[in-house]
Amino acid sequence: MLKSATNRIDGQKHSMAKRIEQALLEEIGTGDLGPGQRLDETGLARRFGASRTPVREALSRLAAQGILVQGEKRGVFVAEYSREELSQIFEAMHEIEAACARIASQRLTLLSRSEIEAAQAACVAAAESGDRPQYLRANESFHLAIYRATGNPYIAEIASEFRRRTGPFRAKKFETRDDLLASARSHEELINDIFSEDSATASRSMRSHMTASFLETLKAN
Amino acid sequence: MLKSATNRIDGQKHSMAKRIEQALLEEIGTGDLGPGQRLDETGLARRFGASRTPVREALSRLAAQGILVQGEKRGVFVAEYSREELSQIFEAMHEIEAACARIASQRLTLLSRSEIEAAQAACVAAAESGDRPQYLRANESFHLAIYRATGNPYIAEIASEFRRRTGPFRAKKFETRDDLLASARSHEELINDIFSEDSATASRSMRSHMTASFLETLKAN
DNA sequence: TGTCACAATTTTGTATACAAAAAGAAAAGC
DNA sequence: GCTTTTCTTTTTGTATACAAAATTGTGACA
Structure with missing residues (x-):
């Protein structure tokens, strides 16, 4: 050796x-x-x-x-979580993600806008070709791009950490090509609301995105 | 060996x-x-x-x-942080702590109320006797009690983690007995606002507590 | 005096060895 | 048959050894 x-x-x-x-x-x-x-x-x-x-x-x-x-x-x-624990983790994510969306919408730059758009384009491409592993990566990049848009690496890191922790659970809800397409579509709204630069709207939109994601995750686990 | x-x-x-x-x-x-x-x-x-x-x-x-x-x-x-980085870390803490205060105020139980009160009593005692190390521990317990009051161990853990990260910086602002007394006093308001069970007030109060803490920390570093 | 080369030293990352603890299996008791 | 006890095997935590990389020190040379 x-x-x-x-x-x-x-x-x-x-x-x-x-x-x-x-x-x-x-x-x-x-x-x-x-x-x-x-x-x-x-x-x-x-x-x-x-x-x-x-x-x-x-x-x-x-x-x-x-x-x-x-x-x-x-x-x-x-790590294996009960529904109760999963619900608590998602509540925590809820808070962090909402904060990210709010801050990102306030600090949006041309660069971060284009990063988010590029990531979303990759999501759509992967979803249309039904490439699950590729979609998972693209989806990850999409959310990371939003976190990065906060300009605050510390919040971004926490958000990423929760995303990693819930990864194996969220992964289960992406089975069919339609699952991927539906997820990609739900990004569009979110993008619009963040790009509106109205922080309250952005935050609310992310909360609703997260709630939907949580419900689907629960169903799949 | x-x-x-x-x-x-x-x-x-x-x-x-x-x-x-x-x-x-x-x-x-x-x-x-x-x-x-x-x-x-x-x-x-x-x-x-x-x-x-x-x-x-x-x-x-x-x-x-x-x-x-x-x-x-x-x-x-x-870990050593520049003012810029410190400011970003405190912004992140800001968000987490505000979320904690909001959730805690919504879910307050008799048990968590008494835990917070007990921790605050220990803070006051340590401050009055000017026992710095003891005050640092009691202050830690006080904030942990608030985090625990959220009923969500995951948010609590994130909040604790930020607290640990900023520990060495915040520690510097506790030098004299008066520093300790001032800190203990500022807890009182916070407790009142959280115990009011009005989540918006609790959250706002925590934000102002954190802002003050940040400014003092910056001064001491 | 400065800087380049090169040797000596320190620091890291990994491999391996081994003893204590835990888990699992087999045997003895009731 | 079901516990308990004892033996075996696996798994963990730590120590130690060592080679590669990085740092520091040193001297030659311009």
Whole structure:
């Protein structure tokens, strides 16, 4: 086994630990790793061709962000939430997202407008071709673009964190091509309301978007 | 050196890594470890009588929470923010804390009322005796009690996280006994407005509390 | 004096080893 | 049959070793 600190045999720029963290995040985001699934250190180490040390670091960091939970029984698990907990998480997201929409609408620049539009275009394209993984990524970019438009990386980070945490649950509601198209369409309204630069409208619109998203998520879980 | 997984020679219930994390959090919260200060793995390992492994885990988790930053230059540092960044962080806190106050005022129970009152009593006591470290803890408890009163652990966690991040900066504004007394007094208004169970008033009151806190923090840094 | 090269040192990331704890399985008792 | 007890296996937490990278120090040379 290589002992190189930064194993670059496959052209990655990050350390092994960061790469594992990213890879797990991706798999959790797409729902490949579902809620409640157990992650065993040795298995992951073997899978990534690394030792337990970097795996451990990745798991520990993901647990610190609430994406994984450890220690309830034995092992580390993808966080699994009851309906009650899910409802609380969405309430929290509700608040953050509404704040993001409000602030974004107040600080909108030409750049952030075009970023949001570009992300939305990608959403529509992915939805029309029915490419689920691509849509998931595009949808993520769309919301990230709104967060970034606040000009406040700290709020943006919190919002992203909640998005990552709820990823595996939200992922389940995107099954058919129509699900993707419906989601993409619901973005349009939101965009209009944020671009209106009326912060109250923007905030209200995001709240209604989030409520709808929550209800669909509940149905799918 | 002992190889025991859970070194309990000094009657601690947690693993070494968690203990180190807690200890560092405490030192950062009180300002003993100031912003920008470097934390070297080997040194900490020696200090805690452990190896680099658990130190590394603690640092990594604290970094994942944004309390430490790593990799800018060499080493891990207590996060240090410019005025611009501090202002953005406080803007984010502003939103979260206002949401907390609003929700708390809507869901107030007898239990959470009494928890808030008890914490405030401890604040007043510590302020009057001019016990700075004790006041810092009591103040923390006071705000945590408000967060808990939302009944939503996820919002509460985000709010706590911001509180921890800004801890070393806010700590600097508590120097004299009068600082402590002034802070304790400002809690009274806030309590009244939250206990009024009018959510708009509660939210507005928290915003003004946060604005004041921000201005004082800026002055002290 | 400044700057470039290169050697010495420190710091990081990872691998591996191992002991304690926990979980699971098998055996003994009632 | 159902508990309890003891033995085995797995899993965790930590220590230690080591190589690659980064930093610092040092001296040659212009």
